[in-house]
Amino acid sequence: MAVVTGAAGGIGLAVCAGLAAAGWTVAATDLPGTSVRYEADLRNPAAAGALIGAVTGDHGRLDLLVNNAATMYHGELRAGDLDRWWDTIEVNLSAPFRLARAAVGHLRATRGQIINMASILGVTGEAGFSAYCASKSGIIGLTKSLARELAPEVRVNAIAPGDVDTPQQAVDAAAYGLTREELYARHARTVPIGRVLEPAEISRLICYLAGETGYTGSCIHLNGGRAML
Amino acid sequence: MTISKGGAFVTGASGGIGRATVLELHARGYSVALADLARAEAAAELAGQVGGVACDVDVSDPAAVASAVERAESQLGPIEVAVSCAGFDHDRSFEKTDDELWSRSLRVLLGGCVNVIAAVAPGMRARGRGSIVNIASELALLGDADHVAYVSAKAAVLGLTRAMALELAPGVRVNCVCPGPTDTAMLTERWRTESYLASIPLGRFGQPEEVAATIVNLAEATWTTGQVVSPNGGVVIQ
Numbered sequence: 001m002a003v004v005t006g007a008a009g010g011i012g013l014a015v016c017a018g019l020a021a022a023g024w025t026v027a028a029t030d031l032p033g034t035s036v037r038y039e040a041d042l043r044n045p046a047a048a049g050a051l052i053g054a055v056t057g058d059h060g061r062l063d064l065l066v067n068n069a070a071t072m073y074h075g076e077l078r079a080g081d082l083d084r085w086w087d088t089i090e091v092n093l094s095a096p097f098r099l100a101r102a103a104v105g106h107l108r109a110t111r112g113q114i115i116n117m118a119s120i121l122g123v124t125g126e127a128g129f130s131a132y133c134a135s136k137s138g139i140i141g142l143t144k145s146l147a148r149e150l151a152p153e154v155r156v157n158a159i160a161p162g163d164v165d166t167p168q169q170a171v172d173a174a175a176y177g178l179t180r181e182e183l184y185a186r187h188a189r190t191v192p193i194g195r196v197l198e199p200a201e202i203s204r205l206i207c208y209l210a211g212e213t214g215y216t217g218s219c220i221h222l223n224g225g226r227a228m229l
Numbered sequence: 230m231t232i233s234k235g236g237a238f239v240t241g242a243s244g245g246i247g248r249a250t251v252l253e254l255h256a257r258g259y260s261v262a263l264a265d266l267a268r269a270e271a272a273a274e275l276a277g278q279v280g281g282v283a284c285d286v287d288v289s290d291p292a293a294v295a296s297a298v299e300r301a302e303s304q305l306g307p308i309e310v311a312v313s314c315a316g317f318d319h320d321r322s323f324e325k326t327d328d329e330l331w332s333r334s335l336r337v338l339l340g341g342c343v344n345v346i347a348a349v350a351p352g353m354r355a356r357g358r359g360s361i362v363n364i365a366s367e368l369a370l371l372g373d374a375d376h377v378a379y380v381s382a383k384a385a386v387l388g389l390t391r392a393m394a395l396e397l398a399p400g401v402r403v404n405c406v407c408p409g410p411t412d413t414a415m416l417t418e419r420w421r422t423e424s425y426l427a428s429i430p431l432g433r434f435g436q437p438e439e440v441a442a443t444i445v446n447l448a449e450a451t452w453t454t455g456q457v458v459s460p461n462g463g464v465v466i467q
């Protein structure tokens with residue numbers, strides 16, 4: 001039994017499909033109004049406990065939590081503009097913490113695991129994305145701490161994708177003042193494999209990690225060579 | 230009488246590493262503003278010793294940090310170096326880490342750095358120069374059991390540092406120091422064991438003065454930005 005947050009997004013959809021194809025029962029969660037079975041607005045601190053309670057109430061167990069939901073905005077760090085800065089931290093870092101805390105009893109019982117979605121930007125930084133970068137390096141710290149504390153019952157890992165072909169790319173393109181095509185052309189020039197990643201490639205890595213019991217506290221980078229880590 | 234290198238702003242200035250950083254900055258010719266919370270007497274005494282100014286500031290409060298920086302600049306001139314040392318630690322199991330401890334860790338450890346950057350960056354940018362050093366922790370690189378809120382917030386400081394280094398370049402540099410086990414009041418009994426000491430390649434805890442030297446060296450390293458430097462006795466090698 002797996003829970004995937006941000007399941008209506010580009011990567012989330014592929015992860016749900018990949019896990020289902022690999023034999024997992026998947027509880028897809030996303031914001032209210034999206035076409036998922038479990039609606040949850042993770043900005044609300046109470047949502048994590050309610051979501052895990054609903055899923056385990058319906059299915060009786062939990063083996064895998066995929067903390068995939070995230071938000072980002074483009075804007076310089078400014079004193080008068082910190083609300084959306086902290087909103088990003090809440091969704092991308094605090095919600096995974098709260099979901100893990102709500103799930104940990106169930107995961108201990110099943111010797112389950114957590115996979116957190118980090119990002120290349122947590123390691124490389126990016127101007128105009130300080131909250132996102134902080135949240136994504138923060139989630140790597142969260143991953144390592146939980147991996148140490150919850151071992152050996154529960155394994156905790158992270159994946160740090162580079163540029164992935166999702167609707168988010170259009171948002172990123174706008175931030176850089178480019179069209180989506182221009183941004184993809186730039187990726188083709190600057191990413192060694194010459195293209196953006198497909199969501200299915202992220203999904204395959206998650207399915208692989210979920211089945212390999214030797215990993216814990218790792219952050220696996222999948223970025224086409226953009227950052228060689 | 231040495232010529233001043235300009236103003237420096239240090240949070241957590243009465244703590245072990247903060248205090249050593251204030252003394253190091255003073256020794257290298259900076260006029261130092263000491264920001265601290267609820268240790269007014271110690272901060273005032275140290276300020277007197279270095280001819281600086283002390284202010285009582287909760288670094289999680291953006292307006293309080295902004296007004297402290299404004300006061301510091303009015304008394305010392307432009308801030309050339311800002312160091313965010315303010316922090317607190319805790320030993321708390323994951324399951325017992327409540328939302329209050331989680332949020333306070335983020336707001337102080339991460340938010341303290343954010344608020345200092347937001348306060349000093351506009352002036353530094355306008356002047357086309359300045360150097361910011363965020364203090365994280367070796368535990369941000371390693372992870373640690375019973376420290377999830379502390380480690381997550383400190384790890385977030387690494388991403389903040391990298392993003393802000395790019396955002397404030399080329400005029401302003403932003404770097405990060407991740408101290409290993411340093412002999413200060415924050416190093417609790419849990420760490421002060423023979424077996425832990427024996428696991429440190431250099432065979433001893435760091436001294437605050439050694440970490441402070443790294444901090445100020447990094448602050449003055451003019452071709453260095455976005456870097457994470459960890460003086461840790463060899464505890465983390467990566």
